[in-house]
Amino acid sequence: MFTHSIRWRLQLWLAFLLVCVLSGFGLTVYQLQRITQLNQLDEALKRRVAALNLTVRGGPMMEFFRRSDTDKGPGPRDFPSGGFNSGSRERPYGPPHGPGFMPGEKREVRLSPETAALFSGSQPGAFYFSVWSRDSNLLARAAGGPTNVSLPPGMGRDTSLHAGIRGKNREAYQFTELGDCILVGRSLIPDWDAESRLAWMLLAAGGGVLALGLSGGWLLTTRAIRPVEEISAAASRISAGNLSERITTSEPNNELGRLAGILNNTFSRLETVFNQQKQFTADAAHELRTPIAVLISEAQVMLSRERTPSEYKESLETCLDTAQQLRRLTDSLLELARTESNQFDSDRSRVDVSEVARDCVERLKPLAAERNVVLKTELNPGEVIINSDRLVQILINLLSNGIHYNKPGGEVLVKTVNETGKISIIVQDTGIGIPEEDLPRIFDRFYRADKSRSRAEGRAGLGLAICKAIVEAEGGELSVESKLNVGTTFKVLFPGAAPRARNIQVAP
Numbered sequence: 001m002f003t004h005s006i007r008w009r010l011q012l013w014l015a016f017l018l019v020c021v022l023s024g025f026g027l028t029v030y031q032l033q034r035i036t037q038l039n040q041l042d043e044a045l046k047r048r049v050a051a052l053n054l055t056v057r058g059g060p061m062m063e064f065f066r067r068s069d070t071d072k073g074p075g076p077r078d079f080p081s082g083g084f085n086s087g088s089r090e091r092p093y094g095p096p097h098g099p100g101f102m103p104g105e106k107r108e109v110r111l112s113p114e115t116a117a118l119f120s121g122s123q124p125g126a127f128y129f130s131v132w133s134r135d136s137n138l139l140a141r142a143a144g145g146p147t148n149v150s151l152p153p154g155m156g157r158d159t160s161l162h163a164g165i166r167g168k169n170r171e172a173y174q175f176t177e178l179g180d181c182i183l184v185g186r187s188l189i190p191d192w193d194a195e196s197r198l199a200w201m202l203l204a205a206g207g208g209v210l211a212l213g214l215s216g217g218w219l220l221t222t223r224a225i226r227p228v229e230e231i232s233a234a235a236s237r238i239s240a241g242n243l244s245e246r247i248t249t250s251e252p253n254n255e256l257g258r259l260a261g262i263l264n265n266t267f268s269r270l271e272t273v274f275n276q277q278k279q280f281t282a283d284a285a286h287e288l289r290t291p292i293a294v295l296i297s298e299a300q301v302m303l304s305r306e307r308t309p310s311e312y313k314e315s316l317e318t319c320l321d322t323a324q325q326l327r328r329l330t331d332s333l334l335e336l337a338r339t340e341s342n343q344f345d346s347d348r349s350r351v352d353v354s355e356v357a358r359d360c361v362e363r364l365k366p367l368a369a370e371r372n373v374v375l376k377t378e379l380n381p382g383e384v385i386i387n388s389d390r391l392v393q394i395l396i397n398l399l400s401n402g403i404h405y406n407k408p409g410g411e412v413l414v415k416t417v418n419e420t421g422k423i424s425i426i427v428q429d430t431g432i433g434i435p436e437e438d439l440p441r442i443f444d445r446f447y448r449a450d451k452s453r454s455r456a457e458g459r460a461g462l463g464l465a466i467c468k469a470i471v472e473a474e475g476g477e478l479s480v481e482s483k484l485n486v487g488t489t490f491k492v493l494f495p496g497a498a499p500r501a502r503n504i505q506v507a508p
Helices: 006-068 113-117 189-239 255-304 309-340 353-370 388-404 436-441 451-456 463-473
Strands: 127-132 138-141 162-166 169-175 181-187 349-352 374-379 383-386 411-419 422-429 477-483 487-495
Touching (some): 006 127, 006 169, 006 189, 349 388, 353 374, 353 388, 353 411, 383 388, 383 487, 388 411, 388 422, 388 463, 388 487
Antiparallel strands (some): 127 138, 411 422, 422 487
């Protein structure tokens, strides 16, 4: 399913974030615009209520107040201060007293031109008003306003301004000190139409931004996922057997590019290991085939006809020698496999390499005497943390090679050197040497520089491969230098053991 795709998951998450952000932004803008528009309407209603309040409270004396006030009509400076529902009881003008005004008298409300201009127009957005006396008699109303406007509830001494929505209209009303009620209103239909247009504009803009964001997100995710798809395709081809396949990437320096580089290195090592394994299998089969063929041939010869006891004995000795050669080969193969897989005994201890080298030299002196080779030593004490049996195996292999590939009357020198935390073991011979072109492969399994001589002496070409595997498993390094007809030098380098702690006795 598409929900299993990383690309679709990223796209859905991006869509969710964009919808949340755009919805929050759109609702905020819509609500702020609505509140601003309603506040502006309330301010307009407040100004008109204040203007009507001056007219109604002035009554017949309004003309007197105008004449005595240098003919200045009511303006914004004369309107009561304070917001809606503020409970303000400010009375900039007290109730008029004087001739011509009596409480309960039916009055005629006359609007000044400035006040009448505030209620001009008959369009849906025009303001309307109604004025009631304290006896609930309608004193005046706007000519173009609705006729079904009813008197708001509430009488008494509350002269604060009230505002609210009734039906499709926004209305504000106020009771004067004498109980008269002034109501001003306006239809909300134009405001609702404006809010609807704003909502559609926000939806259109949000949809455009969402589409643009999702398109950009799709392009970015596609570009980001493409290397992953290339890696997956290359891995599939490699798993099918094409080990030479590699991942190509156009941006090697980003995260996926570096991952592709690491995978390419891994695939290269895997290809090398598989090729080595194939070569190892072929070489092992080749090496095992020879002694097995000898055994079969000897058995067939013995069974072909009756033979004398001496002939049987000679054939059995040949079979025994071949079987021992086969056993040595299989033991070497098992040893190499265990060493390379780190399955050998890891019991390490502090070992003095000079003592181990001395013991190995003593053990191989009979073989050296048989080959007319002289063993020499230059041994300096030096301790390493290592498995002692493995160290013996390394030295025996290197010394055996120095003896077997030496000249009659030649020498093999064994040196141990302790140098600034590093312990070196050097085995140097004066033998036939190794050709320069063979040096890079001298530690390969089954590789022989002198193939005819090695096979004749029953040597399988695994000794140096085992030595290198052991040295590297123990944290050391093995190197070789050689010149034809001059000799060969093997150098084993191990990290030295930490100095022993000294016991210091303090006199009482």
